Amino acid sequence: MTVSYENYRRQALHQIDNLAKPPGSLGLLEKQAKQILLAWGTFHRELRPKHIIFAADNGVVQAGVVAQLADITYMQSCHMVQGTSAVTCFCRSQDIPYEVVDVGIDSADAVGLDRKIARGTKNFAVEPAMSREQLVQAMATGRERVQAAAKEGINLLSFGEMGIGNTTTSAAVLTALSPKKMSWLTGFGSARGNYKLLFHKRRVIAAAIKAYEKELQTPADALRCVGGFDLASLCGAMMACVDEKIPFYIDGFITATALACAIAMKPAVRDYALPSHISREPGMAQALRLCGIDEYEVPIQAGLSLGEGTGAVLGVTLMKTMMYAVCHMATLDGINQEAQDRYDRRKGDETNG
Numbered sequence: 309m310t311v312s313y314e315n316y317r318r319q320a321l322h323q324i325d326n327l328a329k330p331p332g333s334l335g336l337l338e339k340q341a342k343q344i345l346l347a348w349g350t351f352h353r354e355l356r357p358k359h360i361i362f363a364a365d366n367g368v369v370q371a372g373v374v375a376q377l378a379d380i381t382y383m384q385s386c387h388m389v390q391g392t393s394a395v396t397c398f399c400r401s402q403d404i405p406y407e408v409v410d411v412g413i414d415s416a417d418a419v420g421l422d423r424k425i426a427r428g429t430k431n432f433a434v435e436p437a438m439s440r441e442q443l444v445q446a447m448a449t450g451r452e453r454v455q456a457a458a459k460e461g462i463n464l465l466s467f468g469e470m471g472i473g474n475t476t477t478s479a480a481v482l483t484a485l486s487p488k489k490m491s492w493l494t495g496f497g498s499a500r501g502n503y504k505l506l507f508h509k510r511r512v513i514a515a516a517i518k519a520y521e522k523e524l525q526t527p528a529d530a531l532r533c534v535g536g537f538d539l540a541s542l543c544g545a546m547m548a549c550v551d552e553k554i555p556f557y558i559d560g561f562i563t564a565t566a567l568a569c570a571i572a573m574k575p576a577v578r579d580y581a582l583p584s585h586i587s588r589e590p591g592m593a594q595a596l597r598l599c600g601i602d603e604y605e606v607p608i609q610a611g612l613s614l615g616e617g618t619g620a621v622l623g624v625t626l627m628k629t630m631m632y633a634v635c636h637m638a639t640l641d642g643i644n645q646e647a648q649d650r651y652d653r654r655k656g657d658e659t660n661g
């Protein structure tokens with residue numbers, strides 16, 4: 309740690325600790341505000357957020373792991389571009405800019421930014437989801453979008469995704485990363501209460517983990533064999549945030565799984581990652597555990613399981629409010645001095661009167 313960073317670190321922590329409030333009373337908001345200041349490594353005058361959504365289709369839907377049409381990926385991504393999806397309405401309501409990056413939607417035309425790697429991944433129940441070259445391309449796309457955000461002056465990112473079938477790919481990647489093969493990591497996804505589908509998903513994932521057992525040696529192998537283009541791009545983007553010194557909010561189960569991969573590949577990512585909410589997917593806690601994030605460090609528990617980055621944008625919204633307070637609140641030193649002066653004046657009046 310250089311002397312100047314140590315100096316900055318002390319000043320940054322003091323700025324939060326010296327706000328006119330009992331120490332620690334703004335809880336996780338305070339903790340996350342400190343993490344953001346430390347990640348920046350230098351004082352920024354304002355918060356300049358951006359939300360990035362990576363959208364892609366997943367070949368494993370051909371194995372019958374979803375209840376709805378895969379065409380929803382294309383349709384909902386179009387709604388995102390138009391601003392009529394949940395997350396883009398959240399962004400618009402808060403003046404948060406966003407972009408949709410098509411890294412592999414199954415369509416002839418691209419939706420949003422055209423970074424299409426293929427029209428969806430391969431069905432991992434039959435063959436590896438992607439080639440090594442495609443994995444590298446997906447991760448590089450994530451990095452490229454973070455570098456572009458840095459050039460725009462963005463200093464806080466949030467990540468989301470859109471991809472029918474991606475709770476299956478995420479559960480498969482997470483199972484591959486976890487010490488024991490845990491079938492309960494796989495949840496309902498967007499087919500809430502559909503037990504038949506749930507047990508089928510678990511069987512598909514267990515069979516794939518067995519089939520690729522020899523190949524699944526690293527997080528990169530997991531992304532390539534049983535992951536998705538969205539997961540790989542998210543992972544590459546999160547790793548790039550370290551180099552660009554941009555802290556970022558993760559969202560639910562899918563982004564937490566991508567983060568677990570990113571931290572395994574580059575441990576410094578942990579310092580830049582901010583949890584937003586606890587997804588209802590059962591694997592969320594395990595994904596966070598692999599990231600070294602305690603469930604009690606997550607500010608929002610609202611029963612969300614939509615994805616898109618909805619929880620992440622809510623996290624940014626809370627942080628915008630918190631950073632306004634950081635910039636405009638009176639200081640603890642100041643209020644203590646004012647209280648002392650007032651006390652002394654009252655005492656003086658009593659003695660004189």
Ligand SMILES: O=C(O)c1ccc[n+]([C@@H]2O[C@H](COP(=O)([O-])O)[C@@H](O)[C@H]2O)c1
Pocket residue numbers: 374375469470471472473474475476496497498499559560561562563587588589612613614615616
């Ligand atoms: O982020 C989450 O925790 C989450 C949990 C359940 C569903 N989703 C969203 O729903 C889609 C995946 O669900 P599924 O059932 O098709 O695997 C995908 O577009 C995600 O954005 C997201």
Ligand SMILES: Cc1cc2nc[nH]c2cc1C
Pocket residue numbers: 376380384470471498614615616
């Ligand atoms: C409508 C719809 C919107 C979504 N957004 C993210 N995943 C989704 C799944 C569905 C089904």
